[in-house]
Amino acid sequence: MSVIAPKFKLSEFIKSLLDNIFWIILLLVLIGLPAVFMILFVIEMPVIDGELLTPFLALTWLADPTRILPVVKAFMATDIFRVMAFPGFGFAALLAAGTIFVERKMLAKLQLRVGPFYCGKFEGILQLMGDGLKLISKEIIIPAKADKPIFWAAPVLFVAAAAAFVAFIPVAPGWVVADVEMGLLGVFAVIGFFPIITILSAWSANSKFPFIGGIRALFQMVSFEIPLILSLLGVVMLTGSLNLSEIAASQSSFPWIVFLPIGAIVFFITMLAELERIPFDLPEAESEIVAGWLTELSGMMYGLVQLGTYLKLYAFAGLFVVLFLGGWNGPMVVPPFPEALLTGVEMGPVTVGPFPGLPLFDQEMLNGTLWFVLKTAGVIFFILLPRGVFPRIRVDMLLNLGWSKLIGLAFVNIFIALGLLYAGVLGPGGLQ
Amino acid sequence: MTFILPPGLALQKADERIMTLNVGPQHPGSGHMRIIVQIDGDYIVACDPDPGYVHRGEEKMAEYRNYITNIPHLERPVIHDSCNVLYPYVLGAEELLGIEVPERAKYVRVIASELNRCIYIMYWLAIYGIFLGHSTMFMWPAGDRELLIDLMEKMTGARVTHAHFVPGGVRNDLPPNFEDVCLRQVNYFEKRIKEYAAVFYDNPILIARTRDTGVLSRQDAIRYGTTGSVLRASGVDYDLRVKEPYDVYDELDVHTNVMKEGDSYARSKIPWLDMIESCNIIRQALQKMPKSGSVRTKLKPNPKTKGLESVYKRVESGRGSLGCYIVSDGKVEPYRVKLSVPSFRNLIALPNLLKGEKLGNMPSVYWSLNYWPVEADR
Numbered sequence: 007m008s009v010i011a012p013k014f015k016l017s018e019f020i021k022s023l024l025d026n027i028f029w030i031i032l033l034l035v036l037i038g039l040p041a042v043f044m045i046l047f048v049i050e051m052p053v054i055d056g057e058l059l060t061p062f063l064a065l066t067w068l069a070d071p072t073r074i075l076p077v078v079k080a081f082m083a084t085d086i087f088r089v090m091a092f093p094g095f096g097f098a099a100l101l102a103a104g105t106i107f108v109e110r111k112m113l114a115k116l117q118l119r120v121g122p123f124y125c126g127k128f129e130g131i132l133q134l135m136g137d138g139l140k141l142i143s144k145e146i147i148i149p150a151k152a153d154k155p156i157f158w159a160a161p162v163l164f165v166a167a168a169a170a171f172v173a174f175i176p177v178a179p180g181w182v183v184a185d186v187e188m189g190l191l192g193v194f195a196v197i198g199f200f201p202i203i204t205i206l207s208a209w210s211a212n213s214k215f216p217f218i219g220g221i222r223a224l225f226q227m228v229s230f231e232i233p234l235i236l237s238l239l240g241v242v243m244l245t246g247s248l249n250l251s252e253i254a255a256s257q258s259s260f261p262w263i264v265f266l267p268i269g270a271i272v273f274f275i276t277m278l279a280e281l282e283r284i285p286f287d288l289p290e291a292e293s294e295i296v297a298g299w300l301t302e303l304s305g306m307m308y309g310l311v312q313l314g315t316y317l318k319l320y321a322f323a324g325l326f327v328v329l330f331l332g333g334w335n336g337p338m339v340v341p342p343f344p345e346a347l348l349t350g351v352e353m354g355p356v357t358v359g360p361f362p363g364l365p366l367f368d369q370e371m372l373n374g375t376l377w378f379v380l381k382t383a384g385v386i387f388f389i390l391l392p393r394g395v396f397p398r399i400r401v402d403m404l405l406n407l408g409w410s411k412l413i414g415l416a417f418v419n420i421f422i423a424l425g426l427l428y429a430g431v432l433g434p435g436g437l438q
Numbered sequence: 439m440t441f442i443l444p445p446g447l448a449l450q451k452a453d454e455r456i457m458t459l460n461v462g463p464q465h466p467g468s469g470h471m472r473i474i475v476q477i478d479g480d481y482i483v484a485c486d487p488d489p490g491y492v493h494r495g496e497e498k499m500a501e502y503r504n505y506i507t508n509i510p511h512l513e514r515p516v517i518h519d520s521c522n523v524l525y526p527y528v529l530g531a532e533e534l535l536g537i538e539v540p541e542r543a544k545y546v547r548v549i550a551s552e553l554n555r556c557i558y559i560m561y562w563l564a565i566y567g568i569f570l571g572h573s574t575m576f577m578w579p580a581g582d583r584e585l586l587i588d589l590m591e592k593m594t595g596a597r598v599t600h601a602h603f604v605p606g607g608v609r610n611d612l613p614p615n616f617e618d619v620c621l622r623q624v625n626y627f628e629k630r631i632k633e634y635a636a637v638f639y640d641n642p643i644l645i646a647r648t649r650d651t652g653v654l655s656r657q658d659a660i661r662y663g664t665t666g667s668v669l670r671a672s673g674v675d676y677d678l679r680v681k682e683p684y685d686v687y688d689e690l691d692v693h694t695n696v697m698k699e700g701d702s703y704a705r706s707k708i709p710w711l712d713m714i715e716s717c718n719i720i721r722q723a724l725q726k727m728p729k730s731g732s733v734r735t736k737l738k739p740n741p742k743t744k745g746l747e748s749v750y751k752r753v754e755s756g757r758g759s760l761g762c763y764i765v766s767d768g769k770v771e772p773y774r775v776k777l778s779v780p781s782f783r784n785l786i787a788l789p790n791l792l793k794g795e796k797l798g799n800m801p802s803v804y805w806s807l808n809y810w811p812v813e814a815d816r
Contacts, residue, residue: 117577285643293467293569293801397644398571400798401480
């Protein structure tokens with residue numbers, strides 16, 4: 007307690023500041039900005055292109071769509087936009103945030119609860135933001151005997167691997183971060199990283215429960231990678247390509263799930279296991295091993311792992327859509343871009359436009375994105391649903407399922423694909 | 439000078455294949471106790487339950503209070519089952535003080551104790567669900583339990599710790615129109631809990647996980663002295679409401695649920711069947727109850743017993759037979775009160791059940807023993 011102002015409290019001061027922030031902004035706009043303009047009006051202004059650069063002109067430059075749109079379009083063609091915003095990290099993180107919200111509300115409805123309710127005016131829509139703020143503000147506690155560099159690096163590596171996985175997913179024709187020829191092989195390589203990162207994190211914590219959880223995760227991921235890869239071979243055989251964009255494009259008439267339903271089911275089950283979702287959440291089984299390999303992670307390190315987990319969930323759902331549900335293919339539902347905006351609209355004496363740089367996104371891309379998002383949301387819904395219905399299974403049941411049942415079913419799927427291929431019904435590029 | 443270490447602290451030969459896990463007391467799957475588990479890979483080689491973290495000295499406290507003021511604190515060991523945990527004490531005190539109980543009060547006690555049994559089992563079931571990773575089975579019983587808690591609130595004025603049974607009857611008469619409300623709520627409750635079968639008891643993953651795990655044979659169940667649902671799941675037809683009827687249970691038709699398997703699944707299903715049976719008993723009791731009359735024989739302040747005598751009474755609680763042994767020496771306070779609790783009896787079977795099981799079965803076997811840590815410690 008300070009002597010000068012004994013009743014002063016920082017929290018109350020900040021609260022009063024927030025209460026008054028509306029009036030502060032209002033006064034700034036009504037009085038502050040005109041005052042700045044008055045000052046600028048008085049001082050001597052430079053001349054550019056034969057025009058006097060007044061504040062008004064500067065604002066016009068910023069607000070003029072004919073000048074700003076080509077800049078935006080040029081930025082959108084860059085790699086940094088693809089990696090950061092669409093179809094890379096930003097888009098995936100947005101979908102992941104939506105997934106968390108839907109998961110909470112859906113489970114709540116299933117379990118006769120209301121779920122998050124107060125944070126944000128509508129149905130607790132800002133709950134995730136609150137959780138994120140809480141995690142950021144928490145202290146990060148490192149166990150004394152942990153192997154510190156690896157322990158610090160593991161959550162970051164986890165998010166990096168998940169983001170690398172996201173990079174392979176084509177969202178719309180031509181809209182993919184990494185359009186590599188061996189895309190599916192790259193996906194397998196990235197999936198192979200997750201058990202290594204998990205066991206690194208678990209082992210470096212130097213604690214018993216993370217160790218058991220890490221070993222379980224290793225068992226689970228390694229034994230389910232084999233049916234995962236085998237279940238996708240059918241699609242690769244029929245398409246004749248490992249490029250994910252080509253696989254998506256080859257399903258313009260029929261999605262592969264129509265011909266390879268067994269492969270789709272096997273892939274879906276292995277996907278649940280790779281994502282550590284209930285009923286396969288053994289590495290995080292809280293009644294047996296506290297939180298499994300996440301036990302010693304605290305604060306934003308835990309938050310990073312959660313972010314990575316949900317990015318991975320989106321990426322797996324996207325992979326399912328691309329491989330089995332036809333990716334971006336779907337009926338054209340987006341209306342064409344209004345031609346008038348390209349040539350200019352006459353509004354009485356004033357002609358608005360034409361706007362160079364429009365349209366920002368073409369019709370194909372918008373339609374493809376719409377269908378991709380709809381299908382991915384559907385797949386994510388089915389990934390979330392078992393959490394409300396099933397209990398957790400046991401390690402021996404899990405390994406039995408992975409090694410004896412799913413691998414056999416995956417081979418059945420491969421034989422179906424071979425049969426279709428040699429019967430001449432299907433071939434590279436879709437229906438013959 | 440040689441140190442003689444107690445058995446738990448004795449140094450054991452280090453085996454690097456064996457890992458010792460301290461499950462609890464700060465562990466989501468332990469309750470207020472510690473289970474020291476030694477595992478070899480995924481198999482449990484030894485298990486040592488270590489209760490005693492919530493010992494509150496209820497029995498010693500009972501020696502400093504008179505027969506009436508003992509009531510609120512003696513129900514603390516199991517607050518969700520507070521009527522049943524108080525029942526044997528009240529029956530014993532009535533015998534010592536020589537009081538007759540009105541007929542209507544006996545029926546009110548039966549209804550209250552059956553409602554309490556359901557409330558306890560719902561709480562137990564919710565935790566059993568979350569121990570198996572089934573979050574829906576955590577939320578549904580926790581929500582449906584409110585129906586009966588509201589009913590108990592109407593009846594006694596308190597939601598959890600009722601302190602409703604007193605020597606000589608019950609504290610208050612039923613509120614007006616209670617019979618209709620009770621019948622309606624109990625019917626709806628029964629309909630709800632029968633829906634649990636679809637999502638929980640008939641769930642193939644649950645059956646695959648709990649069938650043939652932690653099997654307790656009929657001989658072992660009797661030898662260890664287990665009671666209640668654990669004993670009945672092993673094929674022993676033993677229910678104190680039938681074998682030694684107290685109050686008006688001899689006038690009611692009580693069916694005992696028995697299963698022969700003795701595994702975790704049977705032990706988890708018996709309490710659920712008991713809840714359905716409790717609903718039947720409540721309906722019978724509501725029908726046979728005298729519609730009016732006194733519910734309490736008034737005692738004079740600070741009642742004294744006749745002299746040096748003792749009494750042992752036991753009832754069927756939500757976990758099994760719960761006994762209370764009272765010794766009086768003619769004073770205002772009892773000389774000794776001893777609670778013989780079912781939780782501790784059931785816990786004795788745990789090390790033998792867990793030996794050789796997989797670590798993943800530990801929560802389901804442990805909680806299927808119908809064990810309440812606070813009651814075992816008293």
